[in-house]
Amino acid sequence: MAQARDHGGGVRSIEVPIPDNPLGHTLVYVVDTDRGPVLIDTGWDDPRSWTTLTDGLTAxxxxxxxIHGIVITHHHPDHHGLSGAVREASGAWIAMHAADISVVRRTRSTRPETWLGYMAAKLTAAGAPEEHVAPLRTSGPRRLPGFSPALPDREIVPGELLDLPGRRLRAIWTPGHTPGHVCLHLEEAHPSQLPGHGRLFSGDHLLPEISPHIGLYEDPDDVTTADPLGDxxxxxxxxxxxxxxxxxxxxQYAFTDAPSRVRELLDHHEHRLTGLQSLLTTPLTPWQLAERMEWNRPWPDIPYSSRNIxxxxxxxxxxxxxxxxRAESVPGSDPVTYVAV
Structure with a gap:
C-alpha cells in the first residue's frame, strides 16, 4: 500500500521506495495549485516505485x-528518476536549476564506459589501490542507473517565485549536495499556525537526523576546483x-526548528574538519584519509560503491x-598527498 500523508494546506506526501537503499524511500510531495497538482520530486525509476507513486496519487x-508540473530539487535518480514517466503520462512540465540541468545534459550524452574510465582515473589520482580500480577498467558494457534522465523544459531561477498559480513557492539555491540543488520556500501561513515563516521543501539539503553526502561536483570537462562543502x-x-x-x-520526516538543525550540522562538519586536520600530521592521500575517517561501519565492511562515495x-x-x-598538498607527490598546516 502506498504511504500517503496529508500535511494540510493543499500539501501531501507519498513514500516512494528506493530499491536496495538504506534510506528506504523518497518523500514525493503533491502540491495543489489552481491548474492542478504539482509534484516536488518524483522518486526512483523502478516499476515498484512507479506503482507506489501512482497508487499514492490515487490515495x-x-x-x-x-499532474500539471514537476519541480525537481536536484538531479539525483531518487528524485528525478520518474520525471520522464510522469511527463509522458500527463504532459507536465519539468523544472530544475540550470546547474543541474547541465549535469542532466552531460549524463544523457555520456556513455557509461566513458564515465567508468573517468571514475577510474579519479580514484587512481586519489590513491586508490589497483585492486579497487581494476573492475572499473575491465567491466564490459553495462546499464548504469540514472543514465537516461528526462531533460527538464523549465529552468528554476533562484530567488524567484515558481509559476504555480494560487501558490507562493520561492526557489532558494542551496548548492553542496549537487551544484544546482534548490530548496523551495512555501511563503504561506502554516496550516496549523506553527510559529515561523511558511514551510520549506528542503530536498536533501536539510534532513532531520543525517547529513547529506557532500562529495565532488563530477564534471570531466570542468577544470575549475569547486568547493562543495563550502557551498x-x-x-x-x-x-x-x-x-x-x-x-x-x-x-525521513517533517520537523521544526530549522535554525537548531542547521547549527547541529555546522558543528558536525567543523568537528569533522578538525578531526581530519589532526589526522594529517603525516601526509595522506584522499584514499588513506577515507580509510581513517569515522563511518557508520569499519572500513573493511564498507561496500565497494560506498567506498567511492x-x-x-x-x-x-x-x-x-x-x-x-588548514592543510596543503605536498609538492611533487604522486598520487597527491595532503598535510596539515
Whole structure:
C-alpha cells in the first residue's frame, strides 16, 4: 500500500521506495495549485516505485494524468528518476536549476564506459589501490542507473517565485549536495499556525537526523576546483535565516526548528574538519584519509560503491581544509598527498 500523508494546506506526501537503499524511500510531495497538482520530486525509476507513486496519487485524490508540473530539487535518480514517466503520462512540465540541468545534459550524452574510465582515473589520482580500480577498467558494457534522465523544459531561477498559480513557492539555491540543488520556500501561513515563516521543501539539503553526502561536483570537462562543502555550509546559513515554521525534507520526516538543525550540522562538519586536520600530521592521500575517517561501519565492511562515495567525501573535506589554510598538498607527490598546516 502506498504511504500517503496529508500535511494540510493543499500539501501531501507519498513514500516512494528506493530499491536496495538504506534510506528506504523518497518523500514525493503533491502540491495543489489552481491548474492542478504539482509534484516536488518524483522518486526512483523502478516499476515498484512507479506503482507506489501512482497508487499514492490515487490515495491523494488525483492521478498521474492530472499532474500539471514537476519541480525537481536536484538531479539525483531518487528524485528525478520518474520525471520522464510522469511527463509522458500527463504532459507536465519539468523544472530544475540550470546547474543541474547541465549535469542532466552531460549524463544523457555520456556513455557509461566513458564515465567508468573517468571514475577510474579519479580514484587512481586519489590513491586508490589497483585492486579497487581494476573492475572499473575491465567491466564490459553495462546499464548504469540514472543514465537516461528526462531533460527538464523549465529552468528554476533562484530567488524567484515558481509559476504555480494560487501558490507562493520561492526557489532558494542551496548548492553542496549537487551544484544546482534548490530548496523551495512555501511563503504561506502554516496550516496549523506553527510559529515561523511558511514551510520549506528542503530536498536533501536539510534532513532531520543525517547529513547529506557532500562529495565532488563530477564534471570531466570542468577544470575549475569547486568547493562543495563550502557551498553546503554557506547554503545552510541561508536556509537558517529563512526561519521556516516547518521543514518538509525528501527523506525521513517533517520537523521544526530549522535554525537548531542547521547549527547541529555546522558543528558536525567543523568537528569533522578538525578531526581530519589532526589526522594529517603525516601526509595522506584522499584514499588513506577515507580509510581513517569515522563511518557508520569499519572500513573493511564498507561496500565497494560506498567506498567511492567515501573517498569523494574525503576529497570535499580536503578542499575545504586547503581553502581555509588548514592543510596543503605536498609538492611533487604522486598520487597527491595532503598535510596539515
Amino acid at each position: 491523494c485524490g488525483t492521478s498521474v494524468s492530472e 553546503f555550509l554557506d547554503s545552510l546559513e541561508r536556509v537558517a535565516r529563512l526561519g521556516p515554521a516547518e521543514v518538509l525534507p525528501a527523506h 567515501a573517498v569523494a567525501e574525503a576529497e570535499a573535506h580536503l578542499r575545504r581544509l586547503v581553502k581555509e589554510g
